[in-house]
Amino acid sequence: MSKKKALGKGLSALLEGSELSSSKSLASDTPRTPIGLISLKHIKPNAKQPRQSFDKSALDELAHSIKQFGLIQPVTVRKRSDKVYELISGERRWRAAEMAGLEQIPAYIRETDDDSMLELALIENIQRDDLDPVEIAQSFQRMVEELGLTHEELGQKVSKSRSAVANYLRLLKLPDTIQLALRNRDIS
Structure with a gap:
């Protein structure tokens, strides 16, 4: 049987188990130090x-919430x-705080x-599960290219299997129209 070069089980298999184990992430391995307030400028x-x-209406909603309640979760x-x-x-x-007029x-x-x-930026966004599949694939590609990681090493860093990493990277070989539909979540 020949190896498939397509997505194999499909996008739904790729996106299964998108929750990352926080105990294995860099975010939990390196201590953060609270430092109080920093000027937005x-x-x-x-x-x-x-x-x-960045969805404009979602940013508007977040800015409204920040005006009412302040920024609850610090940035890093x-x-x-x-x-x-x-x-x-x-x-x-940060963007919503600017829109809300915070200094x-x-x-x-x-x-x-x-x-x-x-790594931290990618892991933080994947943990929140709101990047589209193409953004994840592009981030994985940058980590492979810029950090010299193998698919196996990358999978270990983001708590995904080697095959899931490879499937994400295959998305970048799809025609632009299909990638756009994935980005817009018109197809899943």
Whole structure:
């Protein structure tokens, strides 16, 4: 029997078990240090952010909630230089806080290198299960290319099987029209 080069069991098999074991993630292995409030003007977005689109109406809703109740969950940043911080996670919260007119937001600061930052950003977004399948595939591809990880090593880092990683990466070989339908969740 020849090996299939397509998705095999389909997208539903690929997306099964998308919950990650938090005990194995980098987020739980490295301590975060609360640092109080940071000025929004000193926080820069993460260039390696896995999420590529931000739903305007969802941001409006979050901004309204932040106006009413404040920012409940701190963002996570790393210090780049004196008074300049880069987001690791929480870009939606950061954007919504700006829309809500806040000047400062609560943040955790982490000491991390570029490779770990990419891993943390990806893992945080996958754990929340709101990246579309193509964004996950693109993030996996970046980790393979930028960190030199094998599919097996990547699977261990994100608590997915090697075959699930390979299936996600195969999505990037689909025609653009199919990828767009996956991104819009028109097909599953």
